[in-house]
Amino acid sequence: MAYRATARTEARRAEVRERILRSARALVGERGFAGVSMLALARGAGIATGTLYRYFPSKTDLCVELFRLATRREVEAVRAAMAAPGVATAKLARGVEMYGERALRSGRLAYALIAEPLAPELETERLRYRATWREIWAAVIAAGVDAGELPPQPVAFTAAAIVGALAEAVVPSPEVPHSDVTLSSRARIEASVNFILNAVNGNYGVEHGQS
Amino acid sequence: MAYRATARTEARRAEVRERILRSARALVGERGFAGVSMLALARGAGIATGTLYRYFPSKTDLCVELFRLATRREVEAVRAAMAAPGVATAKLARGVEMYGERALRSGRLAYALIAEPLAPELETERLRYRATWREIWAAVIAAGVDAGELPPQPVAFTAAAIVGALAEAVVPSPEVPHSDVTLSSRARIEASVNFILNAVNGNYGVEHGQS
Structure with missing residues (x-):
């Protein structure tokens, strides 16, 4: 049970991470790195800003x-x-x-x-x-x-x-x-x-x- | 008298300004723009840091x-x-x-x-x-x-x-x-x-x- 829960969590994490990076790629493609903000990234990925920070501690890490x-x-x-x-x-x-x-x-x-x-x-x-x-x-x-x-x-x-x-x-x-x-x-x-x-x-x- | 005093002051200002820029050029030639500090510039030009700020309000202006x-x-x-x-x-x-x-x-x-x-x-x-x-x-x-x-x-x-x-x-x-x-x-x-x-x-x- 514990194992399956972890696997599910892992898959979920990977999916969210992928979504964040796709959103970031789209943002940079529109506005360049200068136009990227954690708020816009969270919105683009459909997650809360707090969640975004759990995946990437800073805008620089993400970039x-x-x-x-x-x-x-x-x-x-x-x-x-x-x-x-x-x-x-x-x-x-x-x-x-x-x-x-x-x-x-x-x-x-x-x-x-x-x-x-x-x-x-x-x-x-x-x-x-x-x-x-x-x-x-x-x-x-x-x-x-x-x-x-x-x-x-x-x-x-x-x-x-x-x-x-x-x-x-x-x-x-x-x-x-x-x-x-x-x-x-x-x-x-x-x-x-x-x-x-x-x-x-x-x-x-x-x-x-x-x- | 006032005119001559102004002309002398102007000449002096131009000379100091020139000295600051020469010092800056030497510093950048050694360390790049990243290595430039107002302190090092003032030292290089032989003036006080306060004097330097009267000529260039910021490092960026000078650069x-x-x-x-x-x-x-x-x-x-x-x-x-x-x-x-x-x-x-x-x-x-x-x-x-x-x-x-x-x-x-x-x-x-x-x-x-x-x-x-x-x-x-x-x-x-x-x-x-x-x-x-x-x-x-x-x-x-x-x-x-x-x-x-x-x-x-x-x-x-x-x-x-x-x-x-x-x-x-x-x-x-x-x-x-x-x-x-x-x-x-x-x-x-x-x-x-x-x-x-x-x-x-x-x-x-x-x-x-x-x-």
Whole structure:
């Protein structure tokens, strides 16, 4: 009896927790992390504020958990897109496309993850997130260089530049709109793929005595 | 007499203000904005804390002023490097080189301006700063496209991608060092120029049916 009661309680707890995180994801997607309040979260999840605090002791704890969940999904989707066989440039194109499609579909969530000014605890998560992206792009580029599909290059540098280019150019800031807001999502994704494939492929500097 | 006294007072005020800002610049260059305190600033400028507050009512006011001053200098140096005649790619190479040289010479100051997590008032300054960089790169690229020196491209998008690539790759974060910390400053600047010239010049996507 005691065991079954515990199992039921556990299942119930997991369900409420899931509901809270879904509500948080929706809120962040609308207003960014800055627009999240414990009151709005409790309302969105259909629970009392006191109950919410029993699941997450603070807004920051909840946001850190949400940040981890959301970024893990992005990373997994891009990794999966690049796992299928192909040359490095094809993998890179698929990965950047997946990144762009998901970012542009997620509304304000992508901006919140990538660029919204955050509390220090979340900034730490974001540094980890950007480091993960650097590793992902670096792995593909390094394999391409090893296979002779890409010219030799400082791989870690290239990977960091890709992380920065995607973070700044794919998702416009809602506060300071880019002058290119008229670019459609499709055009924006194509521009990302072109920019990055050119950057990793070219030998312009070498040709023109820049290096 | 009254006039001369006022002129002397003004000159004295300007001198103290200048000294405070120099002290602030040195502090940020060592510890970032997070390491700045009114006490340390007053000590650095050789004045009492009370006097410091008469010049800058808060640490944030002072940091905003410093942010503006420091970024204006960066922007002017890069603009000047690109003002001399030349084709778009040569200007771009000169501009990126100047950006990289100054950033890598300034120690932690460049990281503080570009990427250190900041108070919201400073984040607003940074958004303006990044918008200014986008305009600067966009102007050079647009002129190059118009002159037929660069292939047609979504200029505002390209400019934003350059801002992001430079921000992420040129100046490593002191908290989470890149895996490419062994890259020398010279190699890092060359890598930046190559990455960006390739990105704006190439037609890889078009050639390979990516666009």
